[in-house]
Amino acid sequence: MITDPIVPVCPRCGTPIGHQSRFCPTCGASLASATANRATTDCGRCGSPNAGDSSYCRWCGAGLDPQAVPPRPQAYPPAPYGWPGQYPQRKSSMGVVLAIVAIAVVVVIVLAMFFVIATAPTQTGRSGTGDGEFSWRFEGRTYELQTNISYDVYKQYRDDGIQRYAYTVDEALQMCGSYVTPRSVIISDVATKLDDLSMGYSDLRRVSLVLSFVQNIEYVEDSVSVAEDEYWRYPVETLYDEVGDCEDKAFLFASLMEAMGYDAVILLYDGHAAAGVACEGATGTFYELDASEYFYCETTAVGWSVGDIPDEYGSAYIAQVG
Known part of the structure; x- marks a missing residue:
C-alpha cells in the first residue's frame, strides 16, 4: 500500500x-x-x-536538515510561485498585434479588389482570343462564319479617342459616317465570306442573309456591356465583343452592305437606330433620299425581314454613310 x-x-x-x-x-x-x-x-x-x-x-527539494547534503541542482529553475512545475507562460503582445495587422491588410486588399472589379466597365464577350465563331439559321439552313480579330486591332478601335455618344441630332448625323467602316480590312474579310456563303443568291436574298447574321449577334444594352448609358461601337468592336445594341448592329450591317456593293444609310429615331439599304426586289417600308429607296432593316432581333418595321417608328433622320 x-x-x-x-x-x-x-x-x-x-x-x-x-x-x-x-x-x-x-x-x-x-x-x-x-x-x-x-x-x-x-x-x-x-x-x-x-x-x-x-x-x-518533498515538493521543492529544499533542505530541511541543516546537516543534510544539498540535492543535485535541477535542470530548470524552481517555479517562482504556485505548485512545483507550474511556470507562468510568457504572453507576448507583439504576436497578437502582428496577427491583427496582417488580417487588416488582407481585408483591405480584398475590399480594394472587389471595388475595382465592381466599378470596372464590363466587356461582355471574348477577351483577347481574336477568334469568333458565328452560327445562325436562315431559311431553314445553318450558316457558319469565323472571324479572326487580334486584341491589338480591337484595342486600336476601342481606344482611338473618338466621341462615343451624340448629344444632338445634327451631331449624330455627322458622327454616323465615322462608325460605318466598309473599308476596314476585317469588315472586308467578313463581307467576302458572306458573299461566298450567298453565292448565286438574288440581291434580296443576299441582303436578307446578311441581315439575319447581324440579327443573331446578341443584343445587350450599353449599361450592361460597358457600364455606360450610351457607347457607340465600331463594327470591329461589335464583332469582337459579339454583342451590341441598336446603333452598334446598325453600323455593322451598313458597313457590310457597303463593303458588298450595296448603298446603305443609318436611320435615326428617338431612342432607336436602324439601317436602310437600297435593294432590288425588296418590298415594305422604305425611306427616299436623292431618288433612292432605302428599305428599313431592323437589326436588333431575329425575325424581321427587309422592309418590316415596328409600329412605333415612323419618320426618321437619315444619315448618309457611303
Missing part, C-alpha cells in the same frame, strides 16, 4: 490515521507511538508540510 509519508499509519494493520488519533479505527491498536514519531516539518522555502524525519522537502 502506498501512503502519504506525512499521514501516520497503524503499526498493526497499516490503516492511515489522523495525527490526533489515539487508537486505530480499524483494529483498535494503540497509536501513541505512531503519532509521536510522525511529527511534521514545514518547508522554509515553499511552506509545504513534510514528515518530521524528512531531510528534504
Whole structure:
C-alpha cells in the first residue's frame, strides 16, 4: 500500500490515521507511538508540510536538515510561485498585434479588389482570343462564319479617342459616317465570306442573309456591356465583343452592305437606330433620299425581314454613310 509519508499509519494493520488519533479505527491498536514519531516539518522555502524525519522537502527539494547534503541542482529553475512545475507562460503582445495587422491588410486588399472589379466597365464577350465563331439559321439552313480579330486591332478601335455618344441630332448625323467602316480590312474579310456563303443568291436574298447574321449577334444594352448609358461601337468592336445594341448592329450591317456593293444609310429615331439599304426586289417600308429607296432593316432581333418595321417608328433622320 502506498501512503502519504506525512499521514501516520497503524503499526498493526497499516490503516492511515489522523495525527490526533489515539487508537486505530480499524483494529483498535494503540497509536501513541505512531503519532509521536510522525511529527511534521514545514518547508522554509515553499511552506509545504513534510514528515518530521524528512531531510528534504518533498515538493521543492529544499533542505530541511541543516546537516543534510544539498540535492543535485535541477535542470530548470524552481517555479517562482504556485505548485512545483507550474511556470507562468510568457504572453507576448507583439504576436497578437502582428496577427491583427496582417488580417487588416488582407481585408483591405480584398475590399480594394472587389471595388475595382465592381466599378470596372464590363466587356461582355471574348477577351483577347481574336477568334469568333458565328452560327445562325436562315431559311431553314445553318450558316457558319469565323472571324479572326487580334486584341491589338480591337484595342486600336476601342481606344482611338473618338466621341462615343451624340448629344444632338445634327451631331449624330455627322458622327454616323465615322462608325460605318466598309473599308476596314476585317469588315472586308467578313463581307467576302458572306458573299461566298450567298453565292448565286438574288440581291434580296443576299441582303436578307446578311441581315439575319447581324440579327443573331446578341443584343445587350450599353449599361450592361460597358457600364455606360450610351457607347457607340465600331463594327470591329461589335464583332469582337459579339454583342451590341441598336446603333452598334446598325453600323455593322451598313458597313457590310457597303463593303458588298450595296448603298446603305443609318436611320435615326428617338431612342432607336436602324439601317436602310437600297435593294432590288425588296418590298415594305422604305425611306427616299436623292431618288433612292432605302428599305428599313431592323437589326436588333431575329425575325424581321427587309422592309418590316415596328409600329412605333415612323419618320426618321437619315444619315448618309457611303
